[in-house]
Amino acid sequence: MSTTRTQSNEIRELIAGVARAEIAPHARAWDEASRFPREVVAKLGELGLLGILVPETYGGAGLTYAEYVVAVEELAAAEAGIALTVAAHNSLCTNHILLFGDEAQKHRWLPRLASGEILGAWGLTEPEAGSDAGGTRTTASRVGDEWSLKGSKTFTTNATVGGVAVVMARTAPGTDHHGISAFAVPLDAPGVAVGRKEDKLGMRTSDTASLTFDDCRLPADALIGREGEGFVQAMEVLDGGRISIAALAVGIARGALDAAVAYAKQRRQFSRPIADFQAIRIKLADMATSTDAARLLTERAAAAKDAGRTVTLLSSQAKLFASEAAVRVSEEAVQIHGGYGYIKEYPVEKYWRDSKLCTIGEGTSEIQRLVIAREILGG
Numbered sequence: 001m002s003t004t005r006t007q008s009n010e011i012r013e014l015i016a017g018v019a020r021a022e023i024a025p026h027a028r029a030w031d032e033a034s035r036f037p038r039e040v041v042a043k044l045g046e047l048g049l050l051g052i053l054v055p056e057t058y059g060g061a062g063l064t065y066a067e068y069v070v071a072v073e074e075l076a077a078a079e080a081g082i083a084l085t086v087a088a089h090n091s092l093c094t095n096h097i098l099l100f101g102d103e104a105q106k107h108r109w110l111p112r113l114a115s116g117e118i119l120g121a122w123g124l125t126e127p128e129a130g131s132d133a134g135g136t137r138t139t140a141s142r143v144g145d146e147w148s149l150k151g152s153k154t155f156t157t158n159a160t161v162g163g164v165a166v167v168m169a170r171t172a173p174g175t176d177h178h179g180i181s182a183f184a185v186p187l188d189a190p191g192v193a194v195g196r197k198e199d200k201l202g203m204r205t206s207d208t209a210s211l212t213f214d215d216c217r218l219p220a221d222a223l224i225g226r227e228g229e230g231f232v233q234a235m236e237v238l239d240g241g242r243i244s245i246a247a248l249a250v251g252i253a254r255g256a257l258d259a260a261v262a263y264a265k266q267r268r269q270f271s272r273p274i275a276d277f278q279a280i281r282i283k284l285a286d287m288a289t290s291t292d293a294a295r296l297l298t299e300r301a302a303a304a305k306d307a308g309r310t311v312t313l314l315s316s317q318a319k320l321f322a323s324e325a326a327v328r329v330s331e332e333a334v335q336i337h338g339g340y341g342y343i344k345e346y347p348v349e350k351y352w353r354d355s356k357l358c359t360i361g362e363g364t365s366e367i368q369r370l371v372i373a374r375e376i377l378g379g
Contacts, residue, residue, distance in 0.1 A: 007063070008070045015071050018043070019078035027079040027205075031350055034197070034204040036161055041085060044075075045116020053090055054098060059111035065240070065302035069247035073295070076251025077258070080354035081205030083251060084361075087244040088157035088206075089113070093120025096166040096237045097184065100225040105184060109164055118163025121187065123153035123211055124234055131367050133168075134177035134231060138213065140169035147223070149183065149191070149216040155361075159209035160194050162187050167211070168230045177231035182224040191216030202353030239311050241362050242319040246298040249322035249358040253291040256326075256333035256351040260284060263337055263346070274336070283336060287329045294322035313375040320368035323358035330355045 022040060030037055044050060052068050054060020068090065076083035094113045097105055097120075112118045129135035138151025149169055156165065165185045172179030185192065195210035225233055261284060264275035274280050301314040330351040334341035341348045359365045 008067050011063075011067050012070050012074055014047070015049075015074035016077075018047070019074055023075070023082060024078040027347070027350070028344065030079070030205045031081070032344075034199065036085075036205060036207045037082065038161070040082060041119070042116055044082075044086060048114075049086055050089055050116040050119075051094070051110070051114020053095060054110050054114040058098075058106055058114060060114040065243060065305040066299065069243060069250075069298055069302045072244050072247035073251040073254065073298075076248045077255035078251075079205060080248060080252050080351075081203040083248045084203050084206040084357075085119070085158060087241070087248055088122060089120045091241040091244040092122035092237060093158075093162075093164065093166050095240055096122065096182065096233065097224065099236065100182065100229075100233045101184070102221075104221065105224065109184060112163070119158045119161055121156050121158040121162035121165035121211070122237075123156050123165050123167035123185075125153060125155045127152065127154055131364060133234065134180070136168055136170050136180050136231075138167070138169040140171050140181060140183060140218070143217070145220055147183065147218040147220070149185065149213040149218060151213055153211045155198070155208055156211050158207050159187075159211055160197055161207045165211065166224065167213070168234055171227050171230075179228055180231040180234075181227050182230035182233050183218055183222045184224055185213075185216065185218060185222065187211075189216055189218070201356065202350070203357050238362055239315045240305060242315040242368075243298060243301045243305060243311070245358055245362050246294065246301065246315070246318035246322040249319070249326035249355065250291065250295045250298055252351050252355045252358070253287070253294060253322070253326040253329040256330040256348055256355075257284070257287045257291050259346070259348050259351070260287065260333040260336045263340075263348075267337075280336060283332050287332050290325040290329055294318070294325045297321050313372060316363070316368045316371040316375070319358075319363070320365055320372065323355075324365060326355040326358050327352075 048061035051060030052063050056062040072083050072087055097109050113120050140147045140149050167183050167185045168180050171181040191214050193212040198208040264280050267274045297318040301311050301318040304311045304314050333348040334352050337348050340346050
């Protein structure tokens with residue numbers, strides 16, 4: 001067995017144990033209250049999960065995407081909102097600074113992000129710029145030796161609980177992706193206002209809110225990389241981020257499948273467990289196959305990322321298939337439970353609600369299909 005596979009198995013066992021003991025028993029209550037469980041997120045920081053991809057030089061665990069997707073899957077199988085918190089923190093904010101920040105920015109932010117001292121947010125989406133990220137209207141203008149940030153971002157994960165956000169803003173006029181730059185923005189800086197936490201259908205433990213910038217003054221060294229490179233940076237960051245969303249979807253699908261299998265074995269109708277009936281067996285077979293296929297696509301994308309390959313096609317394929325599989329599998333889990341699947345006493349309705357965001361966040365299924373088609377057609 002390879003060293004990487006051994007480490008992945010150790011991580012799976014570690015996170016599964018934490019998830020069973022400290023997350024799963026509280027998942028329903030946290031979901032009902034839309035509560036962000038700070039104490040659990042802090043524990044994940046102590047375990048190194050908030051800096052899993054960060055090199056040890058900057059205080060991180062220095063692990064691989066292969067190990068990262070295992071951790072996200074295990075968290076999502078227990079509570080998808082916590083998995084989303086970890087995924088957005090690692091793949092978006094932290095990874096953006098790791099990939100494109102200079103040494104001063106890395107040393108300033110990465111140790112604090114990796115330890116969980118602060119959480120990271122990532123601001124790309126706006127009220128008028130969702131799938132059309134090139135339509136960014138938030139601006140950053142030079143004022144002496146500073147930047148003045150003006151505008152707003154929506155659907156920002158970790159907005160009300162974060163310490164820093166990587167924010168994309170237009171530094172040159174225009175309507176396409178040229179002229180968009182990236183900035184590291186402390187969320188306690190003057191001129192930053194955090195909106196109310198969104199009341200969501202699913203992933204309710206994950207913190208989602210808007211950010212508004214009203215002449216937020218940033219030093220010149222807040223610019224990440226070179227001016228005008230922000231959009232290109234964001235697209236590369238999303239290539240990695242989509243792998244983590246695929247892993248999150250796999251975890252949801254597996255959790256729903258496990259619940260459906262357990263229920264089918266104990267639920268009796270016509271004096272027999274419903275698992276004895278062919279209709280239920282066919283459903284479970286399809287659910288298991290879809291879940292495993294999604295995992296394999298996710299692992300393939302993670303391995304390619306670790307090998308330094310371009311993963312635009314592979315990450316989009318993994319995210320597309322895994323996210324839609326999570327919706328199908330969790331819906332079938334509800335169906336297998338019948339009326340009980342529709343009430344909150346059973347976990348499958350939550351898996352169903354949580355699954356839908358995977359087909360929307362970090363590029364909708366429709367956008368993934370366009371990306372995949374572009375990649376296989378060569379432009």
